[in-house]
Amino acid sequence: xxxxxIGRVWKFGSNIDTDQIIPAEYLVTDDEKELAIHAxxxxxxxxYKLVKQNDIIVAEYNFGCGSSREHAVRALKGLGxxxxxxxxxxxxxxxxxxNLGLLVVEADIVADEGDIVEVNLDENIIYNKxxxxxxxxxxxxxxxxxxxxxxGLINYVRKKYQV
Amino acid sequence: xxxxxxxxIFSKKAGKDVEPGDIIEVEVDYVMVNDITGYPAIREFEKLxxxxxxxxxxxxxxxxxxxxxxxxxxxAKTLRNFVKKYxxxxxxxxxxxGICHQIMIEKGFVAPGRLIVGADSHTCTYGAxxxxxxxxxxxxxxxxxxxxxxxxxxxxxxxxxxxGTPRKYVMGKDIILKIISEIGVDGANYKAMEFHGDTIRKxxxxxxxxxTNMSVEAGAKAAIMEPDEKVxxxxxxxxxxxxxxxxADRDAEYEKVFELDVxxxxxxxxxxxxxxxxxxxxxxxxxxxxxAFIGSCTNGRIxxxxxxxxxxxxxxxxxxxxxxxxxASQEVYQKALEEGLIKIFLEAGAYVSGPTCxxxxxxxxxxxxxDEVCISSTNRNFIGRMGxxxxxxxxxxxxxxxxxxxxxxxxxxxxxxxx
Numbered sequence: 001x002x003x004x005x006i007g008r009v010w011k012f013g014s015n016i017d018t019d020q021i022i023p024a025e026y027l028v029t030d031d032e033k034e035l036a037i038h039a040x041x042x043x044x045x046x047x048y049k050l051v052k053q054n055d056i057i058v059a060e061y062n063f064g065c066g067s068s069r070e071h072a073v074r075a076l077k078g079l080g081x082x083x084x085x086x087x088x089x090x091x092x093x094x095x096x097x098x099n100l101g102l103l104v105v106e107a108d109i110v111a112d113e114g115d116i117v118e119v120n121l122d123e124n125i126i127y128n129k130x131x132x133x134x135x136x137x138x139x140x141x142x143x144x145x146x147x148x149x150x151x152g153l154i155n156y157v158r159k160k161y162q163v
Numbered sequence: 164x165x166x167x168x169x170x171x172i173f174s175k176k177a178g179k180d181v182e183p184g185d186i187i188e189v190e191v192d193y194v195m196v197n198d199i200t201g202y203p204a205i206r207e208f209e210k211l212x213x214x215x216x217x218x219x220x221x222x223x224x225x226x227x228x229x230x231x232x233x234x235x236x237x238x239a240k241t242l243r244n245f246v247k248k249y250x251x252x253x254x255x256x257x258x259x260x261g262i263c264h265q266i267m268i269e270k271g272f273v274a275p276g277r278l279i280v281g282a283d284s285h286t287c288t289y290g291a292x293x294x295x296x297x298x299x300x301x302x303x304x305x306x307x308x309x310x311x312x313x314x315x316x317x318x319x320x321x322x323x324x325x326x327g328t329p330r331k332y333v334m335g336k337d338i339i340l341k342i343i344s345e346i347g348v349d350g351a352n353y354k355a356m357e358f359h360g361d362t363i364r365k366x367x368x369x370x371x372x373x374x375t376n377m378s379v380e381a382g383a384k385a386a387i388m389e390p391d392e393k394v395x396x397x398x399x400x401x402x403x404x405x406x407x408x409x410x411a412d413r414d415a416e417y418e419k420v421f422e423l424d425v426x427x428x429x430x431x432x433x434x435x436x437x438x439x440x441x442x443x444x445x446x447x448x449x450x451x452x453x454x455a456f457i458g459s460c461t462n463g464r465i466x467x468x469x470x471x472x473x474x475x476x477x478x479x480x481x482x483x484x485x486x487x488x489x490x491a492s493q494e495v496y497q498k499a500l501e502e503g504l505i506k507i508f509l510e511a512g513a514y515v516s517g518p519t520c521x522x523x524x525x526x527x528x529x530x531x532x533x534d535e536v537c538i539s540s541t542n543r544n545f546i547g548r549m550g551x552x553x554x555x556x557x558x559x560x561x562x563x564x565x566x567x568x569x570x571x572x573x574x575x576x577x578x579x580x581x582x
Contacts, residue, residue, distance in 0.1 A: 014349055015349070015437065016547045017543075017546075018546050019524075019543070019546070019547065020545065020546055020547075023525065024199075024226075024524040024525050024548075025341065025525060025526070025530075026527055027199045027226075028232070028234035028235050028237075028238055028544050029228075029234065030203040030206055030301075032203060036450055040387070041552075042546055042547040042552035043546060043552070045292055045397055048483070060350035061349060061350065062348060062382065065348060065349065065382060066282040066284065066300045066543060067524070067543075068200065068282060068283055068299065068300055068547060069199065070282075070300040070301040070302060071198065072205070073300075074203075074574070088347070088352065088384055090352060090514075091352060091353050091382070092284060092298050092299065092300060095299065095300055096300035096301075096302070096303075099300055099302040099303055100302060105194075130504040141186065143314075145522050152210070152302070153302050153303060153306055154207055154211065154302060154306070157211065157306050157309065157310070158190065158210075158211065159312070161309075
């Protein structure tokens, strides 16, 4: 059984690019906590002060477009983001998230900022507790779940190749 | 059923017939990282405790080099130490390098039929040379360092049939901006874009590379073209090893076919804050600029500098405007010197520097202050992309950038010809 993620919703629009998530001037470290301080700095100043562990980002289309910088995922992890739910993801961001063990779910849900939402990976259901609404989402392919369950690609490769 | 170019390259690499949607793990020809993405890649790789596949790894510091501050210096040093420790063969030091994608092409890594992954989103550039280039993240680059392999989902292919002869000052940049504005910034997400048509054959390689380069601005996983004599001639004394050209089957199945006639296309600009926010240059002629930038993996090649120099020859950059020109590589820089282009830029009052990604991503050599406006030959105009969150970037071809530097306003170069 996989852990359920329960957190508060932060809403974002379409085409949230990785420059917004973490501006290039901070790409001089891979430290999650250091990066988190600057997450969304130019569009939502002080975001890091507002976010709590396991909070959930709910976005529209094409989340994470633009630069391949994995630092975007690291910054979100540093913030404590438990899951990103979007109607669609840009492909490199999606891979980076899986590879670093950040849960990303493609789904079209109803939620307002501040709603409490639960993501259930075993049943592929997102439950908006505040609004008492449930949403199904498409199961992730098994081998992606294996990477997530391993805690990211490095651990997955370690297991697979016994290194 | 026939196959698209990307399906054929993946089938060859997988050793079996593959179709869109198939998930495969295949050997790549090369993996490339730069100073920003290479740093986490090396640190993740070291966790695995294995020896790297040294023949496959290419390391090119380009984003924050020459080192812009102490932290970026430490980052570049980590790369250099990794190269020394494992005797990585393909490392390109400052003074002998350039923007990673340009180096990948000039030094003969990019060739038809190959599969190259790069920890940089613009790796899709290589498709103009019939090479399947795919952008990846740092951690998966680390895994390729260790195993030489990576998993891929075979993408559906969108076909773009481009017809017509572009007018004067209409470049590859305008063609791809037009396409992005039509299909949207996620119009090719997860998909391959395959470009055909008489226009592509007429374009020089530089313009073709601009088109494949900015395909990622429509979300594309890869962009690809069939090779021709221009490609083979360019590669003649460059390519490392052999290669095999790959052409689309005549009965290949495409998810969708787009047709575009560029005969009447005008020079275009992408307004802030999206590469899909495209209008003709002439609609913006009242926008004043503070900075004009010619360079980047999108438009920093010799052909780009030539057209800019032609417009700037004998002219001066407008008062209070900074024109920054950054050749994409040492080779481009050298050639521009030999052809007298650098002299033209300097006499016009431009600032010219050695190769770096620099201002394109707000790194260094031209970061914008609040409320400043830059017309730029680069690829992204996101919020704060080149500096302050209240600065603005307009994307255009290098001819438009050069013309705008002269007038201090966003300017269609055709309007200077009339004067």
